[in-house]
Amino acid sequence: MLNEKQTNRNNDIPFLEVKSISFSYDAINTGRTLTLKDVSFFVNKGERIAILGHNGSGKSTLVKILGGLVEPDKGECLVNGVKIQDLDFHELRGTIGMVFQDPENQIVAAMVEDDVAFAPENQGLPSNEIQERVDNALRRVNMSHKQDSSVQRIALAGALAAKVDCLILDEATSMLDTQGRKDIEKVLREIHAEGMTIIQVTHILERESFSDIQRVIVLSQGEIIWHGTNKEFWDKAEDLGFDLPDKEITTNPAPVPSSNVKFKIDNLSFKYNPDDINYALRNIDANIYAGQWLSIIGKTGSGKSTLVQHLNALYKIQEGNIYFDGQELAQKGEEVHTLRQRVGLVFQHPEDQLFSPTVREELAFAPKNAGFSGSELDEAILYGLECVGLDKIFLERNPIALSGGERRLVAIASVLSAKPECIVLDEPLAGLDASYERIILAMLGRLRDEGKTIITITHDLRVALKFSDRILFLMDSKKVKEGTPDELINKLRTIYPDWFSDS
Amino acid sequence: MNSLINFGQYIPTGSVIHKLDPRAKLFAFLIIITSIFPAKNLLQVSLWIAVLISLVYVTKISWRIILRVARPVFFLIAFTCLFNIFYGELYRALFTSLRLFVLMIFAIMLPLTTAPLELSDGLDTLLRPLSAIGFPAHESSMMIGMALRFIPLLMQETDKIIRAQISRGARLDQGNLFQRVKAFFPVLIPLFIIIFRRADEIATAMEARGYDGGDGRTRRKPLIWKFTDTLAILIAIILAGVIFML
Numbered sequence: 041m042l043n044e045k046q047t048n049r050n051n052d053i054p055f056l057e058v059k060s061i062s063f064s065y066d067a068i069n070t071g072r073t074l075t076l077k078d079v080s081f082f083v084n085k086g087e088r089i090a091i092l093g094h095n096g097s098g099k100s101t102l103v104k105i106l107g108g109l110v111e112p113d114k115g116e117c118l119v120n121g122v123k124i125q126d127l128d129f130h131e132l133r134g135t136i137g138m139v140f141q142d143p144e145n146q147i148v149a150a151m152v153e154d155d156v157a158f159a160p161e162n163q164g165l166p167s168n169e170i171q172e173r174v175d176n177a178l179r180r181v182n183m184s185h186k187q188d189s190s191v192q193r194i195a196l197a198g199a200l201a202a203k204v205d206c207l208i209l210d211e212a213t214s215m216l217d218t219q220g221r222k223d224i225e226k227v228l229r230e231i232h233a234e235g236m237t238i239i240q241v242t243h244i245l246e247r248e249s250f251s252d253i254q255r256v257i258v259l260s261q262g263e264i265i266w267h268g269t270n271k272e273f274w275d276k277a278e279d280l281g282f283d284l285p286d287k288e289i290t291t292n293p294a295p296v297p298s299s300n301v302k303f304k305i306d307n308l309s310f311k312y313n314p315d316d317i318n319y320a321l322r323n324i325d326a327n328i329y330a331g332q333w334l335s336i337i338g339k340t341g342s343g344k345s346t347l348v349q350h351l352n353a354l355y356k357i358q359e360g361n362i363y364f365d366g367q368e369l370a371q372k373g374e375e376v377h378t379l380r381q382r383v384g385l386v387f388q389h390p391e392d393q394l395f396s397p398t399v400r401e402e403l404a405f406a407p408k409n410a411g412f413s414g415s416e417l418d419e420a421i422l423y424g425l426e427c428v429g430l431d432k433i434f435l436e437r438n439p440i441a442l443s444g445g446e447r448r449l450v451a452i453a454s455v456l457s458a459k460p461e462c463i464v465l466d467e468p469l470a471g472l473d474a475s476y477e478r479i480i481l482a483m484l485g486r487l488r489d490e491g492k493t494i495i496t497i498t499h500d501l502r503v504a505l506k507f508s509d510r511i512l513f514l515m516d517s518k519k520v521k522e523g524t525p526d527e528l529i530n531k532l533r534t535i536y537p538d539w540f541s542d543s
Numbered sequence: 544m545n546s547l548i549n550f551g552q553y554i555p556t557g558s559v560i561h562k563l564d565p566r567a568k569l570f571a572f573l574i575i576i577t578s579i580f581p582a583k584n585l586l587q588v589s590l591w592i593a594v595l596i597s598l599v600y601v602t603k604i605s606w607r608i609i610l611r612v613a614r615p616v617f618f619l620i621a622f623t624c625l626f627n628i629f630y631g632e633l634y635r636a637l638f639t640s641l642r643l644f645v646l647m648i649f650a651i652m653l654p655l656t657t658a659p660l661e662l663s664d665g666l667d668t669l670l671r672p673l674s675a676i677g678f679p680a681h682e683s684s685m686m687i688g689m690a691l692r693f694i695p696l697l698m699q700e701t702d703k704i705i706r707a708q709i710s711r712g713a714r715l716d717q718g719n720l721f722q723r724v725k726a727f728f729p730v731l732i733p734l735f736i737i738i739f740r741r742a743d744e745i746a747t748a749m750e751a752r753g754y755d756g757g758d759g760r761t762r763r764k765p766l767i768w769k770f771t772d773t774l775a776i777l778i779a780i781i782l783a784g785v786i787f788m789l
Contacts, residue, residue, distance in 0.1 A: 104747070107751055109747055109750060109751060129753070129755055130753055130755075133751070133752065133753030134753070137751070137752075138748075138751040140744065140747070140748055140751075142744065144696060145741055145744040145745050145748060146744075146745070146748035148660065148689070148692070148745070148748075148749060149658065149659065149660045149692075150553040150555075150658040150659055150660070150692065151553075151555070151658055153763070154658060154660055154661075154763065157762075157763040158749075158752050158754070159752040159753050160763075161760055161761055161762055161763060162752060162753035162754050162755065162759075162760055163753055164759040164760060164761050165761055166761065167761065167762065167763055167764065167765055170761065170762075170763040171763055174763065198752060199751075199752070202752060202753060315607075349706065352710055354706050354709065354710065377712060377714075380709070380710055380711075380712055381712060384710070385707075385710040387703065387706070387707045387710070390707065392704070392733055392736070392737060393704055393707040393708065393729075393733050394733065395728065395729045395730075395732035395733050405711055405712075405713075405729070406711040406712050408712075409711060409712025409713060409714065410712050440736070454711065455710070455711060458711070458712065
């Protein structure tokens with residue numbers, strides 16, 4: 041809310057200046073584990089910068105400090121030359137707006153306009169002015185479109201309605217699919233062109249999203265390890281540990297092509313409620329081959345998760361049939377328990393389902409339920425741990441104290457420890473950075489080579505094409521295409537050009 | 544452009560009841576509740592059922608949705624019923640359960656017809672006098688509004704965790720009561736972690752949008768008391784009075 045004149049006069053002072061900030065969560069043992077270590081940088085008015093970092097690099101903490109939501113232990117953060125803690129609360133909130141990762145956790149109201157009105161209401165504006173702000177903000181984010189990203193659009197409008205000079209986005213697009221990301225990016229480019237300062241914290245690299253970013257700062261383990269212009273960054277990206285998005289796609293088929301059918305899905309249809317008009321799955325026919333890796337791709341809501349939850353009888357068959365090793369899939373009783381041991385299912389964000397005080401107990405849960413005991417159980421626990429490549433010292437640790445990526449590995453290990461012959465994973469890479477993506481993809485490849493059947497749900501076509509043996513493409517509850525990556529690569533390019541526009 | 548974001552239990556249909564001032568709805572609700580509690584004969588309860596059916600008709604919300612939202616309440620009612628059968632006679636048990644059921648459905652109509660923030664506003668103004676004796680009127684109202692907004696989301700989370708633990712072989716529906724309670728820990732512990740994390744994130748997001756308690760906060764649509772609001776309360780009082788006399 042600082043006017044033009046004031047900023048011009050202060051031309052030599054950057055809009056935001058971070059001066060050797062350090063921060064630690066364990067305040068008692070200060071200095072033992074620093075989340076941020078001596079971080080310094082500046083952002084000029086109207087600039088758009090990206091702060092890149094892997095999971096656990098301290099970027100989310102940095103975001104909170106930049107937004108004045110957390111006070112650093114050492115150093116200071118200046119906005120237009122004034123220490124952020126000295127700014128009036130409402131002045132600060134009218135200067136810096138924030139959009140966070142999970143849209144569901146930032147929406148306070150049940151209706152769009154009521155939610156966007158939240159910030160101007162907090163500023164104590166008269167009602168006609170609030171309405172004007174709401175209308176402008178919604179027009180600004182092109183709210184008329186009905187798309188997957190609409191909730192994140194509302195969050196963006198909600199921040200804009202405060203009439204801020206600077207937007208900080210903390211992984212704001214990382215839960216969206218490719219199209220959703222493009223929609224939000226378009227809005228961001230427009231508001232940047234109109235003079236908004238934008239600080240974007242992300243781990244996703246896309247040439248298009250980066251097109252109007254001026255500078256890049258790379259954060260690793262709480263320290264700035266690199267900073268430079270956008271152009272310089274792309275030459276260095278691989279050395280800094282990032283995967284370039286436009287690498288040539290090479291397919292990677294199973295060592296021995298198999299014709300053994302593990303699951304035969306025969307004309308499967310499903311509705312959540314009998315009186316629903318729309319089917320969640322409609323006439324699905326598919327073969328899933330033993331010892332192969334199948335990727336199921338499709339947009340949010342296309343029926344992917346519903347389909348895989350049929351494979352271990354979490355959803356009961358309503359119409360059609362599924363055959364597992366030639367037998368009708370178990371639907372009730374003790375047979376279902378056996379089925380669930382043989383077909384391991386890893387849900388999306390499985391780290392949210394951990395409950396044990398130690399990794400050992402977490403890994404023991406599934407095999408114990410499947411009847412393992414004694415040395416057999418110990419061996420199963422070690423097997424799970426070994427599959428995901430974690431060291432034995434992890435066994436006695438508390439899952440909550442681990443990093444996000446490690447928790448994901450423990451959660452996957454807790455399904456693998458029951459020694460399933462089929463492993464189904466729903467978006468196993470969601471929210472992970474490149475290094476953990478590599479670990480999990482390599483692990484799945486190994487398990488496949490050992491003869492296990494792998495089924496993954498992904499919205500990342502690149503991963504599906506590069507790693508899996510077959511691809512099943514769902515759209516609006518129906519099967520659209522099925523085949524090997526080589527067969528599908530050109531067909532998909534015509535159906536889904538958006539997925540290829542980066543390469 | 545003010546469309547539903549699809550969070551919370553609020554079902555906008557634009558009915559007369561939806562348009563009522565939240566204060567009027569809260570007040571009328573209070574009158575109805577205090578009148579159903581002492582209902583002692585079947586006639587009174589039957590009349591309240593008739594009122595309920597008319598109310599649902601006016602709100603244009605389908606019974607299917609109402610019963611779905613009410614599903615968790617059925618357990619409470621079933622429990623009360625069993626408890627009463629155990630300690631009393633069958634008729635009494637069924638009567639108490641029916642009365643409780645009617646009461647609960649009336650209660651559910653409130654969040655179904657009122658947006659969470661609107662409800663918070665209404666509660667806030669009604670409780671404001673209590674802040675003179677140190678009661679955190681605004682905070683409690685905001686808390687209730689936020690809780691209502693997050694209930695459906697937490698139900699989804701619970702469902703997902705249950706599915707995940709069943710996939711790992713958990714047997715949630717077998718064994719004696721003690722074993723069943725114990726078997727539920729793998730669901731409850733992750734749920735609590737998620738609730739705390741969500742609460743923390745939403746608090747941060749609210750602060751980032753300049754929320755600093757109720758002081759100095761204005762509203763896009765300030766509450767305006769209309770003639771229909773007075774009328775709604777009068778109807779509630781008359782109904783409660785007449786049915787109480789019977």
